[in-house]
Amino acid sequence: MEDEVLFEVKQGWGIITLNRPKAFNALTWNMCRLMLARLKEWATDDSVRAILIKGAGEKAFCAGGDIRWLYEESKTDPQGAADFFRTEYNLNSLIHHYPKPYIALLHGVIMGGGVGVSISASARIVSDNVTWAMPETGIGMVPDVGGSYFLPRLGGGLGLYLALTGHRLNGPDSVYTGIATHHVPYTRFEELETALVGLGAEALAQSTIDDCIAAFDAPEDIALKESRPQIDQQFGAADGVRGIVDSLEKEGGGFAEKALQSLKRMSPIALELTFEELRRGAEMTFDECLVMEFAIVRKIMEGPDFHEGVRAQIIDKDRNPKWSPDSLAAVTGDLVAPYFADLGDSRLLIDHGLQR
Template sequence: MTTESQDAVAQPPVLVRRAGTIGRIELNKPKAINALGGEMVAMVAAALEAWKDDPEVTAVVVTGRGERGLCAGGDIKAIHRSVVAGDENALLFFSTEYAMNHLIAEYPKPYVAVMDGITMGGGVGISAHGSVRIVTETSKIGMPETGIGLFPDVGGTYLLSRTPGEIGTYFALTGEAFGPGTALALGLADHFVPRDAVPALVEALETGTDVAEAVGASATEAPADPTAADREWIDACFAGNTVQEILAALDAAAAEGNEKAGAAAATIRTKSPTSLAVTLAMLRTAPDMTLAEVLERDLRVAVGIGRQPDLVEGIRAQVIDKDRNPQWNPASLDEVSPALVQSILTTELERTVFA
């Protein structure tokens, strides 16, 4: 939330400091919308571990520098390089990141995350697992991974599978972003604070004001959830246990005049068929799993899906060549066999998240 300083290039990618009794973490790669690299994840995790049992630190506050957002996700260009090279850097990044996600979820002190602006993918992981999650009018939150041949990782299927009805399935498959009203309605955020009020909130926390008191003084009525009027058709269309069933239901709704259902179907058809099938399988089983179990599975699936061609191709099309024209392989959902999905879900690993 702080303005990018002229000397940011000389600063570390994460600014870690004590401010009174508050541990402050500022993601500091504003030109990249604070996209998380391995060094950043390690720095955040180290700070959290150091403060966890420190009696002089009563809470942690996490923000992102720059005006564009908290965090645009993981550094997918680095992941692309690692997968192409066949080295272990991507595996190391994912395992460290997922362990950090679990540490956040289990943190014994208030963990205040300001989900201002763009908060996508890994940005959701570093914020939505926290205990005090703040959104502003600029919040743009989402898990767009099916569009790059991945899946909603960082425990995303755990979070989305616990939302009301099938709205989480809708957002997981389409990859669409949503605003503050929806985030609150889905249980992915706790408080709405206008962007202009965030600096005063952070200052109050840094000067010793109790977290609940400071947030209560800054929070205001949240915007409405624009998806509320769509829940009936979303719940009906996204109840299927295969993506083909979901698309058939959407097509039927579109034939009856539901333009939003038709748009959702069109969006889903642009995504990686393998990613879609894997994501839905994960969503349907995540409600019976703990977060730790989901994160362990996330690591297996990240490695397994990385062995398929779509991850490299999806990142190429979206952020490297930027032609926005990925050539998925398999090219259709009907070509994605249950055996392939199962093999990805059960990928065997030597490294684990909580090693």
């Protein structure tokens, strides 16, 4: 069997390749452990001047975490399943604080865990075949891997819109939002990587790397611009998910109807949890957000909506989840509050030892 993640040092670059192409490079617990250990090692290795992360195959950089494994594990051992997130979130934090240039080559599907290992990169290069999304509310989850930190910082109502509806971005839209920094045609990715490696170890400063990438940058038309005023109007000053739904119903029209259709497919409690985590995350540090997210997902692993969402979307694929509660009106503050409770000795500890 091939290794799930490949590591190589080449002309000053530490190169990471996510290597589960048949599984859309979905992250396993073992992959997270391996990357965490190697990135800690490379952080103090003078022969490694910069990091490049990419995904094997043509379909995906990384479609998320290993949801099937989490589904099975959490049904019998929720706490054990949550320990996957302990490792993953420490990896996310390490990348956020990394002391060397960290470059992400992003193609195909990028969701969930794939966002987590790329969103803090110092350059985030998306291809023309990208589908970027945080669709967690559709499986009874919340945007995590630092989503409560970076989404509310996108400005206006954009982050909340992406988090609640799971709206999918293409390459140019990803750059427009600030989620990506550059757009390069996928047919030029190999050429770009060759150029980056060809800079040589002594030239691997962020400025020279940025100059190299800029030579390949190919801006294109941005579809999301047309919807941005409505996104900001409907999601930018919202005081709750029910308020958003009421406003969209009054507004009517194509954008509102499409957004409503998306929201009505999602887990009601996941929507309310997502709204609250982004509200709180706007005032938190990255690591504080990860600690909060861990408390939320630790309880989510107990079910029922995560189990039902994965069953409907991934296991049985009937696309007909039976949420509990089954409406936003039934999601009370008493139901939401326990997800944000301090876990005490069971809380997430960030222990990779690096600070930017």
